[in-house]
Amino acid sequence: MAYCVHCGVRLDPSEKYCPLCGVPVLDPLQPYQADAKKPYADRHDPVIVRKNRRLTAGMISIILIFPALLCLAIDFSVSRQIDWSLYPTGALLVLWTGLVPPFLWVRPSFRRIFLPFALTGLAYVYLISYLQLNGDWFLPLALPVYLLTAIPTGVITIVFQRRKLSLFYLPAFIMISAGLLSLAIDLLIRSYLEQALRPGWSLFVLLPCIAVALVLVLLARRHALREAVARRLHV
Amino acid sequence: MSITRRVGMDRQALFQMAERNKTSDRGGRRHPIARWYRLDNAAKIYPVIMRSRHISVFRLSAVLHQEIEPDRLLAALRNTLKRLPFFAVRLRKGMFWYYLESCQLPVTVEEDVINPMRHWSVRDEKGYLFRVRYGQKRIAVEFFHALTDGYGGLVFLKTLTAAYLSLGGSQYRPGHGVLDLNADAQPEEMEDAYRRYSDFRVTRRPAETAAFHLQGTILTGHQLSMITGICSAGQVAEVAKRHQVSITELLTSVYLYQLYRIQQRGGFQIDRPVRISVPINVRRYFPTRTLRNFALYANPGIEPALGDYSFEEILLLVHYFMRYTINQKYLNAMMGANVRPEKNWLLRLAPLKLKTLAMRIVYALVGESRFTGTLSNLGAQTMPEEISGQIDHFEFQLGPSRLNPVNCAVISLNDNLTIAFTSTMQETDIQRAFFQHLVELGLDVTVMSNQIERK
Structure with a gap:
């Protein structure tokens, strides 16, 4: 058995480096032997967190379908036709497409979860504009606002999933996106109302967002603080 | 003798009556032992505070001189469980408390792994609260702490190892913590001794402020760094004697001193107290045969914050602190403080969810945040002479905990004293400092590890 030249402890023959300090075995008379038996096993025990996903999906479905059916039944029994109950039913359907697919897919991905949710949401907005008699606001206002919101959300999700940005720059990115989004929505509303195209209320959102984002970037650049946050918030 | 005189019957009649009581107190069932058990006082906290990086598990292993045969080990395990049926339980949730329920699932032995005591969802898996693993020459058992403490676990491991060796043809006489496989299970072996011995004359819990915690880079993927040092128990005892302290006190002082030095070097939390939690097996002070938790x-x-400390000062402090704390009177006061809330009717009637919340808050205030590390010493163990030579050494390891990434556990057998560090942290500063200090004290330490990849 060799001794660690740094720590002074005797090393098990299976150790190539001292496990305490990392210094390699430096004993010409007793060099490290790769075939020495290790004291502990090599097999890694995978950590599986099992969840009953189908059951969760079923429970959510029941909770959402029941009020929708109730609304439809009440609406129909009172007025012998279906009108107002389409609003809550549609909203519950949007909620369902948002909540349930993550539990149904074995490998949930961006396309499988976000796209159906975004599309049903858009369809629901169209449904509202269709049910209202003066529904001419869908194309000029609702569609662009919806797309403007959906696109940054999608981009942020992709950035988050693919780990393009470190977790510390991500909040800064989200803040900047939120500020720019409010600016764009502000301008859109002004153009719809045929007002002069200059930013109004959105400046009050944009400027604090930029300030917070800058603070976040500064914090993210401090290594010690990042370590402290990572240590306390690691999952 | 005085008892027999008082009740006016001879000794034999008394034992007969005790026997009758034993079988009749469960309504004449075939099994003399109940089908479900309350958690004992200490065990109540463990299911509540369990998280993915804090599971109260410990691992005991016996390293033999021969390769382990899994089939034989499984047969030995079945025999052991016949003698210790109250280990064959699973954890269930009641309306007001968790409880243990007898369980007939098939038992298994698993191959050993590099990351033992990993996140183990005993609440969800509804399986046994122990796991038996085998390595090349190693029999290892991992216990969830709600089931038993180090002493009870050791009785299980010793009985299992002896049963394994006896299936290979070795004869032995029970004793030294090895139970007789042919005897029946005794109800006294599963009593809650905390309840029996707390007299509530005075209750006391030491007032402690938040302690210093080691910090470092957490290992990814639920890995566990195991670094174990083996030295001669005789040599360690000699060094301890030279300093006029016990082995536990010596090792605790070394651990404390090195943690203190790392704290002062690190430049953070430098005024926080450094404390070591040393579990005490109180069976010595309150005689009981229980194999459930009975430790303080x-x-x-x-x-x-008070000034600089030298190693000699720390030795003295630890020595006298132990003398002050570890005696029947003080231990009873501490025990009473733990048991008293359990007797309160209001608390007992609170639903489990509410209790869980309250217990988590209490644990945050008086639990792991109050100490820097744990040093658990199971002491010098012996095995029956006939089989003692077939076992090289015992090993005792503690599971990962959330606030304190490094824990230390000590046990010795046949002059092999094993000091096992388990850590969820990449840095090995404290392990190195600890073993280097032992070398400086004149001990010959052999170090081995599970060689995980550090980035």
């Missing part, structure tokens, strides 16, 4: 904790420590 002494937390010797130093306060760096």
